[in-house]
Amino acid sequence: MxxxxxxxxxxxxxxxxxxASGTSSELPEKHSVPTGTPVYEGRVGGEDVENAVPIPTAWDFYDTGNTCGFLDDYDEACPYTGSTSPDVVYSFTLTSWLCIEIDLCASAYDTKVYVYQDEVTPGDPLACNDDADCPTLYRSRIGPLLLDGGHTYYIVVDGYGNDCGEYELHISEWEGCTxxxxxxxxxxxxxxxxxxxxxxxxxxxxxxxxxxxxxxxxxxxxxxxxxxxxxxxxxxxxxxxxxxxxxxxxxxxxxxxxxxxxxxxxxxxxxxxxxxxxxxxxxxxxxxxxxxxxxxxxxxxxxxxxxxxxxxxxxxxxxxxxxxxxxxGYEQCVPAESASWGTLKALYR
Ligand SMILES: [Ca+2]
Ligand SMILES: [Ca+2]
Ligand SMILES: [Ca+2]
Ligand SMILES: [Ca+2]
Structure with missing residues (x-):
């Protein structure tokens, strides 16, 4: 029944x-938007989580951009921290689960990339990568990464140290999650x-x-x-x-x-x-x-x-x-009587 x-x-x-795992809605302190920010061609990611550029097709998405004109809003230790590189943010919402790969291997600088679920909580990314096994050193890739339906995900393209430059972001569905x-x-x-x-x-x-x-x-x-x-x-x-x-x-x-x-x-x-x-x-x-x-x-x-x-x-x-x-930690438990018996034997030895 x-x-x-x-x-x-x-x-x-x-x-x-x-x-139970905790989350925080705290976001990093915002920087003021500078004047004279360089404008780049194409659908470049947004400055921060509130301006994240929506990704319509998370199972097959490609975009290029240049992070150098942006601000440093985020950093994660994966495993190196202390970066002051500028970063850009994309987002998408899934209705059902999806296995993806996020690939920045073709980028022109020392990239980092983070994925967050539902809110960007500093120090608590869902996934994070600095240097992957890419054809070029120091480029980033995450995957296979299984994402859950009913959630919004944020992808932050960042850099190591203070590095910035042209990135190529490719998100694709991957069978590798199962x-x-x-x-x-x-x-x-x-x-x-x-x-x-x-x-x-x-x-x-x-x-x-x-x-x-x-x-x-x-x-x-x-x-x-x-x-x-x-x-x-x-x-x-x-x-x-x-x-x-x-x-x-x-x-x-x-x-x-x-x-x-x-x-x-x-x-x-x-x-x-x-x-x-x-x-x-x-x-x-x-x-x-x-x-x-x-x-x-x-x-x-x-x-x-x-x-x-x-x-x-x-x-x-x-x-x-x-x-x-x-x-x-689940070992055969020794009943208290055994200990007592051992003590008794010791007494009569
Ligand atoms: Ca079962
Ligand atoms: Ca069962
Ligand atoms: Ca950053
Ligand atoms: Ca890197």
């Missing part, structure tokens, strides 16, 4: 704890298979399943890697949820969960000790972007716990989207 959307939503409206989360050689298959319209998760849907069912994690001194699938189905009314059960009853344990997924994941901890009828949502969780590591570390009180993985969005993420979850 499939439970209504609300059951899944409960897990997302739990209190947002410190692990797979962006291939199963590592030592990964354990989740075993569920892909969801589909009408799907009923009788495999590891946890408290969303009737009766509840879980993937049981075997403790290990090494990090444990599960390779699974997730996505949305039934016109985005549902998502596949994967519940990984851990027995931490013998002691307080610090666990790290790290997910790389082809969908924007939510990964977190659910305290199972009260039982499915009484769980209160996430103990803590974090959401992230697709294709990048999303992780959370928590010191959990002794008890029964679930590591939860699913798409954080109901937004046409394909059911065969891959992810891998790395669980670190």
């Amino acid at each position: 499939r439970l209504p959307l609300a059951v899944s939503v409960i897990l997302l409206v739990a209190p947002v704890l410190a692990a 797979p962006c989360a291939p199963c590592p050689p030592d990964g354990i298959d989740e075993g569920e298979g892909p969801c589909y319209d009408g799907y009923v998760d009788n495999f590891n849907g946890g408290c969303n399943s009737v009766p509840p069912v879980f993937s049981v994690v075997e403790p290990s001194p090494e990090p444990i890697i599960f390779c699974g699938l997730g996505g949305n189905y039934d016109d985005n009314a549902f998502r596949d949820t994967d519940w990984y059960w851990m027995d931490l009853t013998c002691e307080e344990t610090t666990i790290t969960l790290d997910v790389v997924a082809e969908f924007p994941p939510v990964v977190g901890f659910v305290d199972m000790s009260p039982g499915c009828d009484n769980i209160t949502g996430f103990y803590s969780y974090v959401t992230g972007v697709q294709c990048y590591s999303t992780y959370i570390t928590e010191t959990l009180p002794a008890g029964e716990w679930v590591a939860f993985v699913a798409s954080s969005e109901w937004n046409n993420w394909p059911c065969d989207s891959e992810y891998h979850l790395t669980i670190s």
Whole structure:
């Protein structure tokens, strides 16, 4: 039996704890527009985020320009910072996900390029590159980069140091995003298979399943890697949820969960000790972007716990989207009695 959307939503409206990623709407201080700014031919990018030049076709876009007449509004460390190069900004909005490559390889100077999602938050670009493996040294390229539907993206063309000049910006759709989360050689298959319209998760849907069912994690001194699938189905009314059960009853344990997924994941901890009828949502969780590591570390009180993985969005993420979850710190727990017994033996040695 499939439970209504609300059951899944409960897990997302739990209190947002410190692990949730933060964003800021702060923009860098604006410079005044100088007089006598050189005018260049063509559709050159805009001066800053508020004047970003819209890109109509993010899957196939080409433009040239010269950054030298512009101001230095932005800089990112990728990994070098401290640049005072002038920069220009483009933007586009996607209705569905898109895998792209952003290529500045043919530019005439030492370029840098940044991508931001929804707002330009200094220090928090979605992607950032200074020197890529281009035919010419010090040129920039980003990709494959999987972008999500329903968001606006900003592309900032910048330079290293104080360099500026002619750039050639080419954005193209790329097949390379899939797979962006291939199963590592030592990964354990989740075993569920892909969801589909009408799907009923009788495999590891946890408290969303009737009766509840879980993937049981075997403790290990090494990090444990599960390779699974997730996505949305039934016109985005549902998502596949994967519940990984851990027995931490013998002691307080610090666990790290790290997910790389082809969908924007939510990964977190659910305290199972009260039982499915009484769980209160996430103990803590974090959401992230697709294709990048999303992780959370928590010191959990002794008890029964679930590591939860699913798409954080109901937004046409394909059911065969891959992810891998790395669980670190879940070692065989040593019951307190063993320690006591050892102490006793020592006493009588
Ligand atoms: Ca700059
Ligand atoms: Ca560069
Ligand atoms: Ca799954
Ligand atoms: Ca599942």
